[in-house]
Amino acid sequence: MQTIETDILIIGGGSAGIAAAVASSSLNQKVTLVERLEYLGGKATAAEVGTICGLYKYKKTDVSEYIVNGFAKQFAEEIASLSSSVPLYNVYGLHYLPYNISAYKNLCLQLMQKNDVNVLFNSKVIEVQVTNQLVKSVVIQSKNETIQINCKSMIDCSGNSCISQLANLPLIKSERYQAAAQVFTLKGIGQTIESNINLVVIKELKKAILNNQLDSSFKNISIVQGSYQNDCVSLKIGIPIAVTNSKDNLEKLREKAIEMIQHFVAHLVTHVDLFKHATIEHIASEVGVRVGVRPVGKYILNEEDVLACKKFDTAIANCSWPIEEWQEEKGVVMRYFNHDDFYQIPADCLISSQILNLFFAGRNISATDEAIASARVIGICLQTGYAAGMLASDNIIKTPSLNTIKAIQAKQIFV
Numbered sequence: 001m002q003t004i005e006t007d008i009l010i011i012g013g014g015s016a017g018i019a020a021a022v023a024s025s026s027l028n029q030k031v032t033l034v035e036r037l038e039y040l041g042g043k044a045t046a047a048e049v050g051t052i053c054g055l056y057k058y059k060k061t062d063v064s065e066y067i068v069n070g071f072a073k074q075f076a077e078e079i080a081s082l083s084s085s086v087p088l089y090n091v092y093g094l095h096y097l098p099y100n101i102s103a104y105k106n107l108c109l110q111l112m113q114k115n116d117v118n119v120l121f122n123s124k125v126i127e128v129q130v131t132n133q134l135v136k137s138v139v140i141q142s143k144n145e146t147i148q149i150n151c152k153s154m155i156d157c158s159g160n161s162c163i164s165q166l167a168n169l170p171l172i173k174s175e176r177y178q179a180a181a182q183v184f185t186l187k188g189i190g191q192t193i194e195s196n197i198n199l200v201v202i203k204e205l206k207k208a209i210l211n212n213q214l215d216s217s218f219k220n221i222s223i224v225q226g227s228y229q230n231d232c233v234s235l236k237i238g239i240p241i242a243v244t245n246s247k248d249n250l251e252k253l254r255e256k257a258i259e260m261i262q263h264f265v266a267h268l269v270t271h272v273d274l275f276k277h278a279t280i281e282h283i284a285s286e287v288g289v290r291v292g293v294r295p296v297g298k299y300i301l302n303e304e305d306v307l308a309c310k311k312f313d314t315a316i317a318n319c320s321w322p323i324e325e326w327q328e329e330k331g332v333v334m335r336y337f338n339h340d341d342f343y344q345i346p347a348d349c350l351i352s353s354q355i356l357n358l359f360f361a362g363r364n365i366s367a368t369d370e371a372i373a374s375a376r377v378i379g380i381c382l383q384t385g386y387a388a389g390m391l392a393s394d395n396i397i398k399t400p401s402l403n404t405i406k407a408i409q410a411k412q413i414f415v
């Protein structure tokens with residue numbers, strides 16, 4: 001079996017993984033990143049979620065002010081420029097940045113190349129070796145070969161706690177998780193403005209459900225904000241099947257989503273003038289599963305921390321997004337904290353409770369179901385990713401973690 005030696009091993013090349021890789025590389029570590037897919041970006045590109053939330057202050061203003069600094073802010077500025085987009089905001093005081101999917105993939109790849117990160121695409125972790133409370137190596141299945149990767153520190157950015165699952169470490173599990181959604185793009189939309197498309201879709205859905213032309217499971221369809229461009233618009237359809245993480249759950253969600261999209265588009269084409277020439281341009285390659293199993297860290301972020309806007313001396317991220325929970329029946333349920341306020345994530349949510357050189361970032365940090373319903377947005381994943389990269393790197397050279405936290409705070413967040 002081929003063997004690779006690395007300082008830092010990152011599992012998953014989503015928003016958190018690429019941020020972790022940049023941070024580790026900036027501290028002169030040899031970095032290897034393992035990604036299951038053939039491109040980077042994770043949910044941001046594979047599920048085409050379309051906007052970055054959690055970058056700006058939660059504030060009723062038409063000027064979007066950053067709540068983050070350092071890498072997350074630089075990434076946002078670059079993706080905004082590459083996507084020719086500006087932040088949007090809604091009446092509740094939430095601000096978010098639309099982005100172009102290809103630009104996101106390219107930016108992630110450029111960052112890896114610029115920072116000399118060894119990225120192994122089409123590679124899935126299948127085994128983990130743990131000895132004396134240290135993760136020593138993983139075995140990956142990469143196309144037709146298996147490779148062993150030995151590392152000094154590891155960061156699990158897989159979104160599904162794959163390392164803790166494979167190593168039988170404690171997990172934060174539920175019987176069912178937040179409802180999933182599928183993004184798809186239509187072309188051939190008539191000349192209009194985006195807010196009008198949204199209104200037309202909402203109105204038609206209400207009417208069609210009332211008249212039994214569509215059943216009520218279609219009620220959770222909305223447009224992806226900022227996606228109307230060149231005659232195309234992206235929509236997001238809520239899937240009325242429980243997310244359980246069981247074996248064939250993903251296939252069932254995908255099948256149901258495709259069936260519903262085809263039915264819904266046929267309805268729009270027949271009944272709504274604006275969509276009479278619409279066709280499906282494409283369906284995002286992955287179902288949008290919002291959360292899954294999380295690992296247990298030294299601290300578990302909870303609902304009260306979020307809603308009471310708790311601040312921590314050991315903070316590594318500033319978070320301005322409310323609790324956003326999606327349910328199959330009700331759709332989205334938002335729980336807000338006070339305007340102009342924010343909560344923080346302490347470093348201990350990124351550090352394994354059991355393994356001395358294992359760190360977490362992104363949507364699989366140590367957090368309860370309620371807390372992760374806020375902390376999973378991309379602006380926060382970029383911050384936890386960068387912080388985990390610094391913590392994992394300093395762990396190798398035995399820098400006291402408080403010093404690293406101070407360095408993260410100075411670079412990344414306003415305190």
Ligand SMILES: Cc1cc2nc3c(=O)[nH]c(=O)nc-3n(C[C@H](O)[C@H](O)[C@H](O)COP(=O)(O)OP(=O)(O)OC[C@H]3O[C@@H](n4cnc5c(N)ncnc54)[C@H](O)[C@@H]3O)c2cc1C
Nearest residue numbers: 012014015016036042043053125158159288362363377378
């Ligand atoms: C429908 C939907 C809508 C959303 N809307 C928004 C929004 O508008 N704005 C916003 O900010 N956020 C939104 N989110 C949340 C956000 O997209 C994600 O939480 C965030 O992108 C997660 O980033 P991550 O890096 O933690 O994980 P992911 O993006 O999930 O990245 C994990 C990566 O790890 C890889 N991987 C997994 N297992 C393995 C393995 N065993 N071996 C190797 N690689 C592996 C995966 O292929 C993936 O690339 C939405 C999510 C969904 C599903």
